[in-house]
Amino acid sequence: xxxLGRILSFVKSTFFQKKAVSASFTELFMHFxxxxxxxxxxxxxxxxxxxxxxxxxxxxxxxxxxAVEKIEKIISQSAYSFNFITRNRYFEIYHVIETLGRxxxxxxxxxxxxxxxxxxxxxxxxxxxxDEAVGNKAYNLxxxxxxxxxxxPKGFVVSIGGYQKFMAxxxxxxxxxxxxxxxxxGASPDQISNSIRLLILNGDIPSDLRKEILKAAEAVYPxxxxxxxxxxxxxxxxxxxxxxxxxxxxxxxxxxFRELLSSYKKVLASLYNPSGLEYxxxxxxxxxxxxxxVLYQEMVPGRISGVAYTVDPASPQKQVCLLGAxxxxxxxxxxxxxxxxxxxxxxxxxxxxxxxxxxKKEWMVGPMETVPATKIRPEIGNLPCLMPGQASAxxxxxxxxxxxFKRPLDIEWCVDADNRLKILQARPLALPRGGxxxxxxxxxxxxxHQVLLKDQGVIAYRGVGSGPVWVFxxxxxxxxxxxxxxxxxxxxxxxxxxxxxxxxxxxxxxxxPTGHMATxxxxxxxxxxxxxxxxTHILKPGQEVTVDAxxxxxxxxxxxxxLHHQLLERHLFEVRYEFQILRRLLRRISPLxxxxxxxxxxxxxxxxxxxxVIRFIHEKSIQTLLKIAxxxxxxxxxxxxxxxxxxxxxxxxxxxxxxxxxxxxKPGWVLPEHILSLPMKALWExxxxxxxxxxxxxxxxxxxxxxxxxxxxxxxxxxxTLAGLNVAVLGKDYMNLTLRVGYHFTVVDAMMGLVxxxxxxxxxFVGGATDITRRSRRxxxxxxxxxxxxxxxxxxxxxxxxxxxxxTREQVRNYLYLVGRLIxxxxxxxxxxxDDSTVQxxxxxxxxxxxxxxxxxxxxxKEKAL
Amino acid sequence: MKxxxxxxxxxxxxxxxxxxxxxxxxDGYEVEVFTDSASAIRRLDEKCFDIFITxxxxxxxxxxxFLEKVKESCKNSEVIMITGYATLESVRESFVRGAYxxxxxxxxxxxxxxxxxxxxxxxxxxxx
Numbered sequence: 001x002x003x004l005g006r007i008l009s010f011v012k013s014t015f016f017q018k019k020a021v022s023a024s025f026t027e028l029f030m031h032f033x034x035x036x037x038x039x040x041x042x043x044x045x046x047x048x049x050x051x052x053x054x055x056x057x058x059x060x061x062x063x064x065x066x067a068v069e070k071i072e073k074i075i076s077q078s079a080y081s082f083n084f085i086t087r088n089r090y091f092e093i094y095h096v097i098e099t100l101g102r103x104x105x106x107x108x109x110x111x112x113x114x115x116x117x118x119x120x121x122x123x124x125x126x127x128x129x130x131d132e133a134v135g136n137k138a139y140n141l142x143x144x145x146x147x148x149x150x151x152x153p154k155g156f157v158v159s160i161g162g163y164q165k166f167m168a169x170x171x172x173x174x175x176x177x178x179x180x181x182x183x184x185x186g187a188s189p190d191q192i193s194n195s196i197r198l199l200i201l202n203g204d205i206p207s208d209l210r211k212e213i214l215k216a217a218e219a220v221y222p223x224x225x226x227x228x229x230x231x232x233x234x235x236x237x238x239x240x241x242x243x244x245x246x247x248x249x250x251x252x253x254x255x256x257f258r259e260l261l262s263s264y265k266k267v268l269a270s271l272y273n274p275s276g277l278e279y280x281x282x283x284x285x286x287x288x289x290x291x292x293x294v295l296y297q298e299m300v301p302g303r304i305s306g307v308a309y310t311v312d313p314a315s316p317q318k319q320v321c322l323l324g325a326x327x328x329x330x331x332x333x334x335x336x337x338x339x340x341x342x343x344x345x346x347x348x349x350x351x352x353x354x355x356x357x358x359x360k361k362e363w364m365v366g367p368m369e370t371v372p373a374t375k376i377r378p379e380i381g382n383l384p385c386l387m388p389g390q391a392s393a394x395x396x397x398x399x400x401x402x403x404x405f406k407r408p409l410d411i412e413w414c415v416d417a418d419n420r421l422k423i424l425q426a427r428p429l430a431l432p433r434g435g436x437x438x439x440x441x442x443x444x445x446x447x448x449h450q451v452l453l454k455d456q457g458v459i460a461y462r463g464v465g466s467g468p469v470w471v472f473x474x475x476x477x478x479x480x481x482x483x484x485x486x487x488x489x490x491x492x493x494x495x496x497x498x499x500x501x502x503x504x505x506x507x508x509x510x511x512x513p514t515g516h517m518a519t520x521x522x523x524x525x526x527x528x529x530x531x532x533x534x535x536t537h538i539l540k541p542g543q544e545v546t547v548d549a550x551x552x553x554x555x556x557x558x559x560x561x562x563l564h565h566q567l568l569e570r571h572l573f574e575v576r577y578e579f580q581i582l583r584r585l586l587r588r589i590s591p592l593x594x595x596x597x598x599x600x601x602x603x604x605x606x607x608x609x610x611x612x613v614i615r616f617i618h619e620k621s622i623q624t625l626l627k628i629a630x631x632x633x634x635x636x637x638x639x640x641x642x643x644x645x646x647x648x649x650x651x652x653x654x655x656x657x658x659x660x661x662x663x664x665x666k667p668g669w670v671l672p673e674h675i676l677s678l679p680m681k682a683l684w685e686x687x688x689x690x691x692x693x694x695x696x697x698x699x700x701x702x703x704x705x706x707x708x709x710x711x712x713x714x715x716x717x718x719x720x721t722l723a724g725l726n727v728a729v730l731g732k733d734y735m736n737l738t739l740r741v742g743y744h745f746t747v748v749d750a751m752m753g754l755v756x757x758x759x760x761x762x763x764x765f766v767g768g769a770t771d772i773t774r775r776s777r778r779x780x781x782x783x784x785x786x787x788x789x790x791x792x793x794x795x796x797x798x799x800x801x802x803x804x805x806x807x808t809r810e811q812v813r814n815y816l817y818l819v820g821r822l823i824x825x826x827x828x829x830x831x832x833x834x835d836d837s838t839v840q841x842x843x844x845x846x847x848x849x850x851x852x853x854x855x856x857x858x859x860x861x862k863e864k865a866l
Numbered sequence: 867m868k869x870x871x872x873x874x875x876x877x878x879x880x881x882x883x884x885x886x887x888x889x890x891x892x893d894g895y896e897v898e899v900f901t902d903s904a905s906a907i908r909r910l911d912e913k914c915f916d917i918f919i920t921x922x923x924x925x926x927x928x929x930x931x932f933l934e935k936v937k938e939s940c941k942n943s944e945v946i947m948i949t950g951y952a953t954l955e956s957v958r959e960s961f962v963r964g965a966y967x968x969x970x971x972x973x974x975x976x977x978x979x980x981x982x983x984x985x986x987x988x989x990x991x992x993x994x
Contacts, residue, residue, distance in 0.1 A: 052972060056974050056975060056976070057972045057973065057974055057975070058881070058882055058885050058886065058971070058972060058973055058975060058978070059881075059971065059972030060877075060879035060881055060882060060950065060971060060972070061879065061881075062879070062950045062971070063950060063971060063972045066950070438892055573885065576881060576884070576885075577881075578881045
């Protein structure tokens with residue numbers, strides 16, 4: 001075996017001439033140390049970049065350029081060591097890093113990077129980061145359709161990927177670029193616009209795209225697509241976002257099925273409308289990143305339609321909303337071509353009518369029409385088209401949407417024949433003023449409010465929010481989190497993410513602005529203060545508070561003036577170009593999408609972000625290192641030490657630097673007290689603690705089961721020499737532990753240094769000796785326990801993947817201690833998990849048996865969480 | 867004379883001035899923002915601001931040159947340098963030439979607030 005191995009490595013080394021064959025174990029581990037170090041540095045840069053999204057920092061484009069350069073360099077170094085260890089087995093990782101680097105540089109230069117993936121997406125398929133792919137109109141609708149009381153007509157979007165395919169198939173890029181160049185040289189916008197639009201209208205839609213559009217359209221009216229009517233609207237990148245391209249691009253109503261494809265081209269062409277070109281030039285927007293997504297929706301035959309401004313643009317300081325409404329479809333209200341009704345309605349519940357002006361309505365857009373061509377009978381034209389109750393309901397919904405966007409909005413709505421309110425569009429309302437400082441009057445109002453917390457925490461996301469305090473108790477109560485409440489929790493644990501989108505603000509006693517939870521809060525733009533010390537003691541459930549995460553202050557009561565000021569005058573730092581670029585950069589850097597090393601996607605090609613690359617390199621290098629040894633004695637002969645203890649574990653420890661104490665000339669084995677590695681010490685303490693390794697006699701049927709298992713184990717063990725191998729790779733702050741106990745396979749990888757941003761724990765658990773149902777019950781139990789402890793957990797079947805990032809050394813110690821106890825606790829539990837109720841039983845047993853120093857103090861009474 | 871403190875912010879990256887202006891105005895200062903040193907210097911000839919916040923690396927007259935001009939013509943003003951290229955050398959030179967503080971970019975808004983507050987009490991003191 002050894003000889004064969006040598007021959008093999010000789011052949012390999014001749015093949016890959018550069019790398020040394022005879023790299024010793026020590027040398028390999030030195031390179032592994034380099035990888036760990038580089039990866040940690042990279043994670044620190046990522047955390048730093050994420051933190052910049054909080055709005056607390058002033059940063060410029062140089063910062064972003066530097067950060068991107070730095071991270072690429074660090075990861076390239078890591079890749080170099082990685083390929084040393086793996087003997088250039090993963091050459092393609094360099095290509096992945098270069099590609100990501102190139103894309104990041106394009107983002108830095110403000111160029112639009114084509115998102116890959118599906119081109120035609122149903123509204124509900126649009127994900128959090130897709131705004132640039134589907135345009136803001138479709139994106140906004142896809143976000144608000146999840147909100148309570150918001151009903152959005154069914155539909156789908158053809159992303160800018162469709163535009164790009166169309167342009168490429170018809171060779172339009174160059175031609176258009178040339179025409180745009182002429183335009184910049186002073187050619188008339190009308191002439192240039194006409195030429196470009198003609199090119200587009202004469203183009204062919206790629207055949208697969210045609211099919212996809214028609215298929216998606218059929219899904220809108222599954223019963224009779226041929227007779228369905230659609231609205232086909234522009235959803236350009238940038239449109240309805242930070243900038244308003246309102247009305248610059250074309251939309252079509254009542255489009256029949258047979259015209260869906262020609263309408264697609266018409267909407268694409270409208271990207272180059274003369275007014276749009278001029279708007280871009282006047283705003284000094286680049287002409288290079290123009291792209292159009294197209295939104296198709298079920299046409300709602302509105303009985304009454306209109307717009308809602310959540311603030312009256314004429315007097316923004318007043319706490320009123322403005323509604324415009326007419327009979328029929330909304331076009332008559334938007335275009336302002338006929339008289340309509342105007343309502344002013346209070347922004348405060350129950351939203352009473354403040355003022356009504358009934359227009360003399362003569363024309364409306366009938367259900368099948370595209371222009372106001374239907375005459376309204378005079379006896380109806382003089383009646384208000386909305387009853388006060390209807391107007392209040394519209395305002396209530398509009399304010400729910402406003403709370404999500406956190407700025408005044410311009411919303412298009414209609415009421416259908418069955419009196420259902422439908423939301424057709426939501427976009428920022430352009431107001432003449434903004435960015436004003438807090439006035440002395442406002443400051444004196446603030447002075448009159450009791451301050452509950454001041455400067456006690458760290459702002460993770462700026463903003464102001466108000467609502468009743470809701471204190472987190474256990475994960476199941478999270479399902480009942482009331483929309484609009486202020487979420488207060490002892491720890492900023494990932495499980496809170498469930499409630500964050502519905503919160504008006506978040507405060508935690510303990511937590512880091514770079515943790516998972518803060519990242520989610522930023523994603524949803526929820527004002528968030530973390531590490532505030534004693535918020536859970538000071539703030540009482542149900543108490544109305546205003547969280548000023550601009551000035552790190554929490555006030556007693558609801559301060560309407562502050563909220564209104566924030567709504568109107570807040571500096572929208574997120575819409576600044578730099579913040580948008582940072583957000584785009586982070587999408588290619590920060591998310592971790594490669595979770596499971598056993599997943600076929602866990603490959604170099606599968607890496608979609610730098611974080612994925614880091615994870616991939618780490619995982620594959622440790623796998624390679626462990627594979628070098630074919631059996632335990634290989635490890636022992638190369639410096640591994642057997643751990644002598646009372647536990648039935650055949651564990652070999654490999655020291656990669658300060659992980660084990662030198663205990664004077666006892667080769668081959670160590671005792672637990674020789675472990676210096678901090679994470680291993682913590683885990684071992686849990687694993688070896690009393691009562692965890694239960695050796696009591698088992699009931700008869702359990703014995704029966706066991707004997708069956710023993711046989712199976714023996715049979716398989718013969719074929720798999722490594723099946724019983726338990727290995728830990730140890731550094732002072734590092735541990736990678738692979739355990740195969742009772743037929744499940746556990747990996748714990750942990751970093752536990754002084755810098756929280758560098759610390760993390762990866763936990764993976766899979767398998768068992770019983771049938772998949774029992775194994776899955778045990779996996780579910782682990783999911784519940786680990787979520788409760790504070791891990792971010794994903795599980796499916798009998799697989800559990802959990803992780804923790806950005807935690808202090810002390811926190812990591814606690815986590816690992818509990819993980820150790822958990823590993824021992826669940827070791828053979830799957831055999832006992834004969835029905836679903838056992839999940840709860842053992843959950844409670846684990847919780848009560850463990851003095852959960854990590855979470856117990858936040859909720860001593862309630863441990864029955866299931 | 868009104869007791870309003872005036873601040874001049876000079877940085878060729880517009881985001882710096884755009885973000886600092888409202889934040890400092892909120893604290894009651896009067897703020898003017900410049901993105902090129904030439905126009906800031908023209909304004910400097912007309913008016914001595916109480917506090918100058920300037921970037922170090924810029925086209926034309928750089929932050930060090932600007933600092934010198936301020937020190938020549940506005941004896942009672944303080945200068946806070948902000949820089950993305952903070953080296954020991956540049957920091958030392960800034961202090962030697964009379965900068966009140968040097969802050970590395972990117973910085974927290976609280977940091978610049980605190981620095982401005984300290985600079986203000988210094989300005990008050992020197993004026994008596």
